[in-house]
Amino acid sequence: MNSIISLKNVSKRFGNKQALDHVNLEIPSGIVFALLGENGAGKTTMIRILTGTLKPDSGHAEVLGMHCLKESEDIRKKTGYVSDAPAMYDWMTAEEIGWFTSAFYDDLFPGRYVEALGAFDISPGVKIKHMSKGQRAKVALALATSHDPSLLILDEPTSGLDPMVRRQFLESMVDRAALGHTVLLSSHQISEVERVADWIGILHEGELKLVKPLQALRDSTQVITATLDHSDATVVLPRGDVLTESKNGRQLRWIVTDLADDWRQDYDENAGVVRVDQATPTLEEIFVAVCDPHASRPKSQPPEAKPSGEVAYS
Numbered sequence: 001m002n003s004i005i006s007l008k009n010v011s012k013r014f015g016n017k018q019a020l021d022h023v024n025l026e027i028p029s030g031i032v033f034a035l036l037g038e039n040g041a042g043k044t045t046m047i048r049i050l051t052g053t054l055k056p057d058s059g060h061a062e063v064l065g066m067h068c069l070k071e072s073e074d075i076r077k078k079t080g081y082v083s084d085a086p087a088m089y090d091w092m093t094a095e096e097i098g099w100f101t102s103a104f105y106d107d108l109f110p111g112r113y114v115e116a117l118g119a120f121d122i123s124p125g126v127k128i129k130h131m132s133k134g135q136r137a138k139v140a141l142a143l144a145t146s147h148d149p150s151l152l153i154l155d156e157p158t159s160g161l162d163p164m165v166r167r168q169f170l171e172s173m174v175d176r177a178a179l180g181h182t183v184l185l186s187s188h189q190i191s192e193v194e195r196v197a198d199w200i201g202i203l204h205e206g207e208l209k210l211v212k213p214l215q216a217l218r219d220s221t222q223v224i225t226a227t228l229d230h231s232d233a234t235v236v237l238p239r240g241d242v243l244t245e246s247k248n249g250r251q252l253r254w255i256v257t258d259l260a261d262d263w264r265q266d267y268d269e270n271a272g273v274v275r276v277d278q279a280t281p282t283l284e285e286i287f288v289a290v291c292d293p294h295a296s297r298p299k300s301q302p303p304e305a306k307p308s309g310e311v312a313y314s
Contacts, residue, residue, distance in 0.1 A: 002028060002029055003026040003027060003028060003029075003062075004027050004028065004029045004063070004064060004150065004151055004182045005025065005026070005027040005033075005050060005062070005063055005151070005182075005184065006025070006026055006027075006060075006061070006062040006063075007023050007024060007025040007026075007046070007049075007050075007059065007060075007061050007062075008024055008059055008060045008061075009022050009023075009024060009058065009059040009060070010022070010023045010024075010046075010049060010056045010058070010059030010060070010061055011023070011056060011057050011058045011059055012042075012045055012049065012054070012056050012057050012206075013057055018205075018206045019042045019045040019206050020042045020045055020046060020049075020056070020206045021205075021206040021207050022059070022207075023042075023046065023059070023203075023206075023207075023208045024208065025201065025208060025211060027182065027184065027199070028182075028199075029150075029180065029181075029182050030177055030180045030181065030182060031177055031182060031183070031198035031199050032173050032174065032176075032177045032182075032183045032185060032196050032197050032198050032199075033182070033183065033184050033185065033197070033198065033199045033200075033201065034185045034186075034187060034193040034196075034197035034199070034200050034201070034214075035184060035185065035186045035187070035201045035203060036187065036188065036190060036193060036200065036201065036202050036203065036287055037186075037188065037202065037203035037204060037291075038188060038204070038291065039188065041203045041204055041205060041206070042203050042205070042206045043155070043156075043186040043203055044155055044186070046186075046203070047081075047153055047155050047184075047186060049061050049068060050063050050068055050153065050184075051063075051068070051072070051075070051076065051079070051081060051153065052068045052069055052071075052072025052073075052075060052076070053072075055069055063075045063079065063151065064078055064079070064150055064151060077104070077105075077147075078149055078150050078151065079149045079150070079151040079152070079153060080143075080144030080145050080147070080149040080151070080152040080153065081144055081152075081153045081154075081155075082137070082140045082141055082144045082152075082153075082154050082155070082157045083140075083155045083156070083157070084155060084156035084157060084159040086136060086137065086139075086140035088128050088136065088139065088140065089128065090127070090128045090129035091127065091128070091129065092127065092128055093124065093125050093126060093127050093128070094117055094122050094123065094124050094125070094126055094128070094131075094139050095117075095124035095125060097128065097139065097143065098110065098113040098114070098117070098124075098142070098143065098146070101113075101143050101146075104147075105146070105147040106147065108147075108148070109146050109147050110146075112145075112146040112147075112148065113142055113143070113146040116141070116142035116145060116146055117138075117139070117142055120138035120139075120141070120142060120168070122135060122138055122139060122142070133161065134161050134162055134165035137157065137158075137161055137165065137169070138165070138168075141157070141169065141172065145172075145176070148181075149181070150181060150182065151181070151182045151183075151184065152173075152176060152181065152182070152183045152184070153183075153184045153186075154173070154183065154184065154185045154186065154187075155186045156186060156187055156188070157169055157185070157187075158170070158187070158189060158192065159189075166189075166192060170192060170195065170196045171196075173185060173196050174196050177198065185197065190283050190284045190287055191283075191284065193283070194214070194282070194283040194284075197214050198213060198214060199211070199212065199213050199214060200212060200213075200214050200217055200283065202287060202290050202291065204290065204291040209290050209291065210290055214283070217283075217286065218280055220257050220258055220259075221243075221255065221256070221257045221280070221281055221286055222240075222255075222256050222257075222259050222278055222279065222280065222281070223253065223254070223255055223256075223278070223279045223280070223281045223285065224238050224253070224254045224255075224256055224259070224263075224276065224277070224278055225251060225252070225253045225254075225276070225277045225278075225279070226251070226252045226253075226254075226267060226273045226275070226276045227250055227251050227273065227274045227275040227276070228250045228251070228252065228272055228273060228274065229250075229272055229273065229274050230250065230272075231249060231250050233250075233272035233273070234272065235252065235267070235271055235272050235273055236266055236271070237254065237298055238254055238256045238259055238260075238263050238266070239259070239260035239263050239266065240256040240257060240258045240259040240260055240263070241256065241257045241258050242254050242255070242256050242297075242298055243255045243256065243257060243286075243289040243290065243295075243297065244288075244289045244292070244295040244296060244297060245296045245297070245298045246295075246296060250274075255281055255285060255286070255289040264276065
């Protein structure tokens with residue numbers, strides 16, 4: 001796999017806080033990769049390491065085949081970055097900040113930047129300080145993409161934006177991936193991410209819990225609901241990796257990955273089950289199942305009995 005981003009055993013600690021814990025990650029080219037996690041999960045720490053502004057305590061990080069610390073300047077020339085609160089010179093107009101930024105890039109930057117402003121309906125003569133948060137975000141995105149970077153990194157870019165601006169942002173991410181570029185989108189807005197992401201990574205308390213193509217994740221994860229013949233009935237767990245179990249009256253609900261093909265035969269009329277249903281969970285349900293510290297996590301079959309999966313949950 002031709003990796004645009006490569007992290008090998010990367011760890012970072014701040015005092016008593018383990019921000020990243022032996023993270024391994026390979027992100028291929030030409031996709032929208034969504035990095036999901038709660039606030040404080042370690043997403044921004046990872047991005048700071050990738051952009052060369054933070055040194056990991058251990059491990060190795062590369063972007064575009066270059067060492068994140070030793071070649072950080074070269075990496076920044078070939079990547080774009082937008083944060084949730086872009087820092088720009090408020091006294092400049094949109095046109096002036098584009099002119100200022102163009103000094104760092106090639107001769108094609110100014111033309112692309114003007115086109116991007118037009119696509120976002122931003123007037124070149126308006127000062128940054130007179131713009132709404134959504135307009136400022138559009139200017140930041142135009143600045144980050146007008147040198148046509150191979151990799152675009154977005155750290156909570158739609159936070160606080162209105163629905164129309166968020167939609168425009170997300171659609172532009174899909175367009176870039178369609179042209180062969182790579183987008184790393186860090187967010188906790190799961191429903192938005194689900195519409196645009198090709199791959200999903202879930203980061204929880206510094207640990208990378210899951211990395212998988214979104215469609216493969218959907219195909220391999222199921223919600224199983226069993227209606228018991230009485231509330232005290234005891235039934236076997238579905239054969240697979242049971243992430244969570246919940247009970248409501250006579251209903252048991254499991255979220256399971258790598259479910260056995262013939263799992264239904266365990267729930268015949270002698271199993272104490274009146275009815276059993278199968279459904280595909282939303283990305284939010286999977287996220288909660290992986291990360292919720294209060295979720296009930298029953299022990300599944302021993303490892304040797306489980307089918308081998310592309311990515312393991314931990």
